[in-house]
Each structure stands twice: as C-alpha cells, then as structure tokens.
Amino acid sequence: MFQFIFDALIRSVDLALIAVALSAVYSLIKFPNVALVQYAVVGAFVAMSLHTAGLPLLLAGLLSAFFVGLLAVVFNILVFERLLKVDSAIALIGSLALSMILSAVFLLTYGPTAYRFKLEVTPAMRVLGARITDHQITTLIVTAISLGLFALILFRTSLGREMRATATNGVLAAATGIDTRRVTNVVVFLSGMLAALGGITLAMRGSVSIDLGTNMLLPVFAAAILGGLGNALGAVVGAIVIAAAETVVTNTNVGPLVGEDLYFLPASYAPVASFAILVIFLLFRPRGLFVSEVSRV
Amino acid sequence: MKTTALAAAFAALFGGLVGVTPAIAEDITIGAVIPLSGASATTGKDQSRGIELAVKQVNANGGVLGKQLKVIVEDSGGKPQTAIDAAKKLVSVDKVPIVIGEYSSGNTIPLGQYLVQEGMPHINPASTSGLVRDIGATSYSVVGLDNVSTEFAAQDVLDHGWKKVAVLAMNNAFGQGVAEEFKKHFTAKGGEVATTVMYTIGQSTYRRELQQVEAAEPDAYVFTAYGTEGALIMQEAFELGMQEGKPWYSILITMMNKDTPAEFKKGLIGMDVGYIGEGGDTYKTEYETAYGETFLSAYGGYAHDAVLFSAAALNKAGSTDKAAVLKAIEDLGKEGVKGATGDITLDADGQRTHQPYLKFKVEGEKLVAYE
Numbered sequence: 001m002f003q004f005i006f007d008a009l010i011r012s013v014d015l016a017l018i019a020v021a022l023s024a025v026y027s028l029i030k031f032p033n034v035a036l037v038q039y040a041v042v043g044a045f046v047a048m049s050l051h052t053a054g055l056p057l058l059l060a061g062l063l064s065a066f067f068v069g070l071l072a073v074v075f076n077i078l079v080f081e082r083l084l085k086v087d088s089a090i091a092l093i094g095s096l097a098l099s100m101i102l103s104a105v106f107l108l109t110y111g112p113t114a115y116r117f118k119l120e121v122t123p124a125m126r127v128l129g130a131r132i133t134d135h136q137i138t139t140l141i142v143t144a145i146s147l148g149l150f151a152l153i154l155f156r157t158s159l160g161r162e163m164r165a166t167a168t169n170g171v172l173a174a175a176t177g178i179d180t181r182r183v184t185n186v187v188v189f190l191s192g193m194l195a196a197l198g199g200i201t202l203a204m205r206g207s208v209s210i211d212l213g214t215n216m217l218l219p220v221f222a223a224a225i226l227g228g229l230g231n232a233l234g235a236v237v238g239a240i241v242i243a244a245a246e247t248v249v250t251n252t253n254v255g256p257l258v259g260e261d262l263y264f265l266p267a268s269y270a271p272v273a274s275f276a277i278l279v280i281f282l283l284f285r286p287r288g289l290f291v292s293e294v295s296r297v
Numbered sequence: 298m299k300t301t302a303l304a305a306a307f308a309a310l311f312g313g314l315v316g317v318t319p320a321i322a323e324d325i326t327i328g329a330v331i332p333l334s335g336a337s338a339t340t341g342k343d344q345s346r347g348i349e350l351a352v353k354q355v356n357a358n359g360g361v362l363g364k365q366l367k368v369i370v371e372d373s374g375g376k377p378q379t380a381i382d383a384a385k386k387l388v389s390v391d392k393v394p395i396v397i398g399e400y401s402s403g404n405t406i407p408l409g410q411y412l413v414q415e416g417m418p419h420i421n422p423a424s425t426s427g428l429v430r431d432i433g434a435t436s437y438s439v440v441g442l443d444n445v446s447t448e449f450a451a452q453d454v455l456d457h458g459w460k461k462v463a464v465l466a467m468n469n470a471f472g473q474g475v476a477e478e479f480k481k482h483f484t485a486k487g488g489e490v491a492t493t494v495m496y497t498i499g500q501s502t503y504r505r506e507l508q509q510v511e512a513a514e515p516d517a518y519v520f521t522a523y524g525t526e527g528a529l530i531m532q533e534a535f536e537l538g539m540q541e542g543k544p545w546y547s548i549l550i551t552m553m554n555k556d557t558p559a560e561f562k563k564g565l566i567g568m569d570v571g572y573i574g575e576g577g578d579t580y581k582t583e584y585e586t587a588y589g590e591t592f593l594s595a596y597g598g599y600a601h602d603a604v605l606f607s608a609a610a611l612n613k614a615g616s617t618d619k620a621a622v623l624k625a626i627e628d629l630g631k632e633g634v635k636g637a638t639g640d641i642t643l644d645a646d647g648q649r650t651h652q653p654y655l656k657f658k659v660e661g662e663k664l665v666a667y668e
Contacts, residue, residue, distance in 0.1 A: 007508075114499070114525040116532070121561070123538045133536050206502030207529050215500065250505045253512065261491075262513050267505040268468065268497040 003130040004251055010136055010205075012223075012236075012243035013143045017198030018216060019223035019235035020147065021191035027167040027230035028184045031088040034095040035075065036195045037213040037220055038102040043068045043196025044203035044212065045106065048115055057119070057204075061142075065196040072192025073185050099213065106210040114209035139201040146197050150190065151233060163187055167230065219246070222274040226281055228288025237289060245273035324367040325360070325617065327607050328387030330398030330408060331422075331600065335375025337400050343593035344400065344422065345370055347601035347637075350583055355608040362615070366608055373399050377407045384408050388415055394617040395420060395610070397603045400596065402426035402471065409436040418610075418622055422603035423596045425570075427474035430646050437626055439606055439641050440570070440599045441652035443474040444482075449654045450519070450548050450568050451482035457566075459517035459544065461489045463510035465530070466521050466548075468495035475521050475548055491515050498523065503530050507537055517544040527553025531561040540564070550657050550664065551595070559662045570595045571653030574639025581637075602636030609634050 022036050043064050050060035079098060083091040124131035154160040165173040166180045174180045202212065223242045227234030249270050255263040281288065329348055332341035348368050355366045369391055371383035380399050387393050395418045399405045405424035412419040413433030421429055421438040429442055454462060464479060466472035472495060480490045491513035496506045507530070510518060518539070522530055527547070534540050540563070547553060550567030557565075572595050573581055580601060585591060592598070606629065611617060614625035630643030642650050657664045 003508075007505075114501070114529060116525075116529065121532055121536055123541070124536055131537055202501055206500075206504075206533070207525065208501060209499055209525075211499040212501050251508070263492070264494065264509040264512070266468065266495055266497070267500075267503075267509070270505070 002128040004247060006130040006132065007251060008240070008244045008247040010139070011246055012239040013139055014198070014202055015216070015219050015223045015239040015242060016236050017143055017146060017194045017201070018220045019227065019239050020150065020232050021194040021198070022220060022224045023227060023229055023235040024150075024187055024194075024232040025191045026224070027232060028163070028170075028187050029080070029084060029088075029091075031080075031084065031091040031095070032221065032224070032229065033080070033191075034092065034217065035098040035102060036191065037216045038099045039068050039072055039192050039195040040199030040202070040216065041106060041208060041210070041213040042071065042102065042199070044199035044208040045110060045115070047196075047200045048117055048203065048208065051117060057117070061197065061200050064200060065193040068196035069189040069192035072188050072195075076185060076188045103210055103213065110210065112210060114207035115203075116207045117204055119204065133205070135205045139205060142197060142201055146194060147233075147236065150194065153190070154232065159183070159186065218271050218278075219274045222278040225278060226288055228290050231288065231290055234288060234290050241289075242274050242277060245277055246270040249273045324365045325362055325611060326367045326369055326391060326393050327604070327611075328369050328371065328384070328391060328393040328396045329600070329604075330371045330373050330380050330383045330387070330396065332375040332400050332404070333370070333372035335373075337375050340400050340423070340594040340596050341372075343597035344600035346584065346588060346593075347597035347599070348397075348604050350580065350587065351601040351604035351608075355605065361608050361611045362617075366604075368604060369393065373404055373408075375401070375404065377404045380404045380408045381411050384411055388412070388417055394418065394619065394622050395607045397422055397600065397607065400424065402429060405429060406432055409433065412436065416619060418619070418626060420603045420607060422600045426471050427478065428470055430648055435623055437630070437643060437647035438649050439603045439636070439638075441649045443471070444478045445649065445652060446568070446570070446654065447475055447479040447548065448482045450546070451479055451486055451488065453568055453656060454483065454517065454519060454546055455486055455488050457517070457544070459515075459546075460487070461491050461516045462519045462546075463491050463513040463515040464493040464519050465506060465510050466493070466495055467498045467523065467526070469498065472521060479519065479548070498526055502533065504533055504537065507533055507539060511537070511539055515543075517546055519546045519548065521548040522553045524553055524556040528557040528561070531557050531565070535561045554657075554659065554664050559659075562659045565659040567657050568654050569657060571638065571655045573598050573637050574653035576635055576639065577637040598637045602634075602638050602641060605636050606634050606641060
C-alpha cells in the first residue's frame with residue numbers, strides 16, 4: 001500500500017512542475033502553451049550537457065533552468081505576443097508548431113537515442129516496504145522547494161500581487177500602473193524555469209529522449225485542466241489525482257478478472273486514465289476541481 | 298507478305314542482338330540488396346565481404362553451370378523504397394534469377410513481397426522477425442527466425458535451472474514475436490512463464506513495467522531490449538534491487554550490452570546469433586586474411602551462405618529458369634547445404650530450421666561466449 005502511495009506521489013511530482021508552469025502562464029495570457037513540455041526536454045538536455053562538461057549537478061540544473069527561462073521569454077516575445085494579437089487559438093496552434101520544431105531540433109542535435117545523467121546509482125532503500133531511491137528523494141526536495149518558492153512569490157511579494165492582479169483583470173491592472181507586459185514575461189520566465197526543473201528531475205531518475213515531451217503532454221494537460229487552468233497551485237492537486245489514477249491502472253493486478261493469477265495492464269495504458277479523467281472533467285466540470293477566476297477552458 | 302518481311306527484319310535484328318549477348322552471358326549473375334549506407338552500413342559492409350568471399354569460393358570450385366558466378370550488389374540505403382527500387386532494377390534490367398536481401402526486417406519484408414509478386418526467388422540473409430515467414434511462397438531464409446532463436450533461449454534458461462520466469466519485451470513486431478515464441482517453447486519444455494509484460498519503447502523510465510514483472514516472483518527475468526533502453530531497464534532493475542539474487546537473461550544480448558555500464562549488468566547472461574557454425578573455421582580464416590580484422594557483425598556469414606545456397610540451387614536446377622530454380626531450392630532445403638554458419642536446412646515454409654547461437658555472459662564491460 002505504501003508502495004502505491006509512493007509511486008503515485010513520485011508520478012505526481014513528475015507532472016506537477018510542468019503542470020503548474022502551464023497553468024501559471026495560462027492565467028496571464030489565456031492560452032495553454034503546448035511547447036512547455038518541450039521546454040522541459042530542453043532543460044534536461046542542457047543540464048545533461050553542462051553536467052557532462054564537468055559542472056556539479058546542482059549548478060548545471062540551475063544554469064539550465066535559468067537558460068530555459070530566458071528561452072521561454074524569447075519565444076514569448078518573438079512568437080506568442082504577436083500570435084496573441086490575432087487570437088488565443090492561433091497562439092495555441094503556434095505553440096504546437098513550436099513544439100514540433102523543438103522536437104525536430106532535438107532529433108537533429110541528439111538523435112533518437114535516450115540519454116542518462118552520469119550519476120551514481122545506488123540500490124533503493126526500504127521505507128515501510130516501499131522502495132525509495134536517492135534520486136527520488138532529491139526530486140521530492142527539488143519539487144517542494146521550487147513550488148514553495150513559486151507560491152511565496154505569488155502570495156507574499158508585490159510582484160505576486162501584480163501577477164494576480166494581471167491574471168484577474170489585465171486591463172484594470174494596466175490602468176492602475178502595473179506594467180502587465182513585464183509581469184507576463186516574469187511569469188513566462190518562471191514557467192520556463194519550472195518546466196526545465198521538471199524535465200531535469202525526470203531525466204535524473206530515468207533518461208531523456210526526444211519523446212519525453214510528447215509523452216508528458218497529455219498527463220500534464222489533464223493535470224492542469226483538473227486543477228482549473230489558470231489556478232497555478234490547483235495544478236498540483238490535479239497532478240496528484242492524475243498520478244493516482246495512472247498508478248491504479250498500472251499497479252492493479254487484474255489477473256482474477258481475466259482468469260489468470262497475474263495480469264497487469266500494459267503501462268502504456270496509463271494515459272487512458274488521464275484521457276478518461278480529462279474527458280469527464282471537460283464535460284462536467286470544465287473549470288476544474290476548484291472554482292477559479294477562469295471562465296472557460 | 299509485308300508482315301512476314303517485317304517479322305523477318307525483326308528476327309534479323311534480334312538475332313543480331315542475341316548474337317552479341319553471349320559475351321556478357323559468360324557469367325551467371327545473381328542480385329543482392331544490402332544496406333551499404335545508412336544506420337546499418339557496418340553490417341552491410343560485413344555482408345558484402347561475406348558475399349565476396351562466397352563468390353571466390355564458388356568460382357574456385359568450378360563456378361555455376363560451368364560459368365563464373367557474379368553477384369550484383371545494390372545499396373538499399375537502409376530504406377524500404379530504395380530496397381524495392383534496387384530489386385526492380387535487378388529483376389527487370391539485370392534479369393537475375395535470384396535476389397538476396399536485406400538486413401532489417403522492416404526492409405526485408407517489403408523487398409520480399411515485391412519479389413514474391415514477381416514470382417522471383419528471394420533469399421533472406423539476416424532478418425529474424427517472425428513476420429518474415431509470411432512474405433510468401435518464393436521467399437526463403439538462411440537465417441533462423443525468432444521461433445528458432447527463442448527455442449535456443451528457452452532451453453538455455455531451463456538448463457540453468459530456472460523453471461518460472463517473467464518475460465519483458467518491447468511492444469513491436471519483433472518483441473511480440475520473441476515473447477510469444479519464447480512462451481510457446483518454454484511451456485512446451487516444461488517451464489512456466491509467470492507473466493509477460495510488453496513495454497512501449499522510448500519511455501523515460503521502465504519502473505512500472507519492472508514492478509509488474511517483479512510481482513510474478515519468478516526464478517529469473519528474461520528480456521529483450523534495444524541499446525539504451527536495455528541499459529535503462531538494467532539500471533532501474535539494479536536500483537529497485539531486482540538484481541539481488543535474481544538472474545537476468547537477455548535474448549539477443551549484443552543489442553543492449555554495449556550501452557549498459559558494467560555495474561548494472563553484473564551476472565547478466567544471454568544469447569545471440571552465432572557468427573559461424575560447424576565447419577565455418579575456413580571462412581573465418583579467409584575473412585581475417587582478406588580484410589585484416591575480425592567479423593564486423595554476425596551477419597556476414599549468413600550473406601556468405603545465402604550466396605553458396607543460391608549457387609547450389611542454380612547448379613541443381615541446371616538452368617536459370619525460375620520454376621526450375623524454385624524447385625531446386627525446395628529440394629536443397631530438405632537435403633541441406635553446408636555453409637559457414639553450419640548445415641542449412643529449410644522447413645515447409647522455406648525458413649531455416651536450425652542455426653548456430655552463442656551463449657554469452659557478461660564479464661565487466663565485455664561479453665564472453667561460453668559453452
């Protein structure tokens with residue numbers, strides 16, 4: 001049982017950072033940026049290159065997150081600001097296109113093979129019957145600190161107040177003297193950092209290949225929508241629900257149902273859980289689990 | 298009368314052409330389509346060396362139908378369309394009686410299907426997917442398909458005393474074939490496959506799949522995986538403590554061994570296709586003398602044998618007539634032909650019945666063959 005809880009927790013951590021990033025950006029510029037999942041891959045690749053070049057992991061990770069944050073701002077200014085002047089649907093398509101372009105760039109630079117961090121790997125320790133590895137602990141800590149800092153910025157600083165004001169009513173916020181463009185770019189920067197950290201922690205516990213972003217797209221979206229797109233910290237709860245559903249799919253022995261001792265659904269069926277939850281929520285609770293200021297998804 | 302005159306003129310013209318051709322027809326040519334460029338170019342190079350040595354050997358022993366044997370080698374570029382185009386050229390321009398090809402199943406199958414449509418004899422020198430069996434009537438393999446390789450693996454696993462195993466294979470045509478065939482042979486020999494888990498390739502972690510196979514509490518884990526994915530599976534199995542006291546067995550171990558660091562594959566054993574079979578030592582010596590290095594891959598020997606087999610079939614047929622050649626291949630398949638990879642016999646579907654495999658164990662980074 002504890003193994004189940006722990007697996008679900010780790011999976012929700014996989015999703016949480018990117019889902020929060022997605023939701024935060026949505027709250028300001030009202031379109032879900034598909035390319036965010038690819039920013040996570042950029043983060044993982046850059047951190048890995050820096051780490052291979054000899055930098056300590058922590059420094060490599062932070063530098064990479066900073067770089068991806070800047071990259072996100074550049075893309076926002078060059079691409080999305082212009083597209084958003086037309087329509088948010090156009091910006092969504094644009095972000096899909098950017099996502100494909102990034103994927104092609106990864107293929108050209110890194111090829112189709114998977115890469116792993118050169119980190120020391122030790123056998124897992126047992127805690128209440130569940131196996132926990134060092135890298136999972138690191139991931140939990142990194143995620144908790146990142147989300148904590150993000151929440152602190154959002155709720156305890158004047159920048160956070162400006163962010164919330166812009167999210168609630170951009171025109172009014174601008175009228176009160178808030179530089180909404182600056183605020184938006186700060187959030188885009190933070191979202192890039194969060195996505196990169198998400199990608200790095202994922203790669204740290206497994207590998208990174210060009211497919212990582214595409215594989216994350218659906219569960220991350222489902223988590224963000226569940227939490228109420230635009231409700232940044234709601235996405236964390238969304239991630240937990242999606243992760244729990246996925247873990248039920250992959251960890252339940254359905255053997256007795258099909259007349260065998262042991263039969264698990266293939267792990268590739270896990271996204272089915274995300275899909276199902278996504279459809280149900282879009283039909284019945286399009287605003288997500290919580291009531292937020294967002295009026296539609 | 299006019300038509301007769303025209304016909305006579307044509308006859309004279311063609312007669313003249315025919316009169317010229319014997320100069321070219323000195324040789325008997327067969328065709329081969331192999332990946333000389335692209336991702337599998339190294340294997341393709343090895344295949345072309347095998348072909349070259351086979352041609353030398355055939356011609357030293359009197360050639361084919363009293364003439365010299367020649368093999369026209371075409372590059373497939375590792376792409377199915379290029380492979381088919383090359384085969385079309387061989388069939389319609391060079392008019393070869395037999396086409397050998399390719400390396401990977403994804404190219405061999407369309408290539409073979411084209412040749413079967415044309416009623417042409419096709420010889421597969423390398424692809425082991427079970428789907429090769431369904432290419433069609435005029436397609437033959439001098440390499441054992443996954444039913445043969447998994448039988449060897451199943452016996453090997455049982456010989457180690459592991460009766461209850463969990464199988465982990467990638468969810469594509471190759472992996473499915475391996476998993477199904479392994480289960481069939483393993484169960485027939487008295488073992489039990491407690492669970493089979495098919496994994497999607499290209500994931501960033503395989504923990505879920507590993508926990509699923511672990512729940513079966515097997516005596517040993519049997520798996521097949523490509524390069525870096527195999528490495529990640531072994532690393533995560535190590536992290537999860539699944540290598541403690543539980544043996545791991547890799548089917549076609551050379552696919553993943555190079556990418557896996559030594560610390561994650563301690564005690565790993567497995568099997569792969571053998572480079573040469575009984576009586577293949579001469580080939581090995583000739584190869585090393587001619588090219589100054591050891592085999593580039595396991596597949597040169599099979600390409601070599603595809604040529605030997607073709608030459609034997611043409612000699613047996615007594616002509617390059619398609620029907621006669623096909624009949625000769627069927628007969629030869631039953632009688633067997635001695636090649637560098639051992640005795641080649643074919644089953645009712647024209648697929649090789651037995652072939653050499655090697656047992657491997659990991660020592661540090663390296664693979665060591667053992668008996």
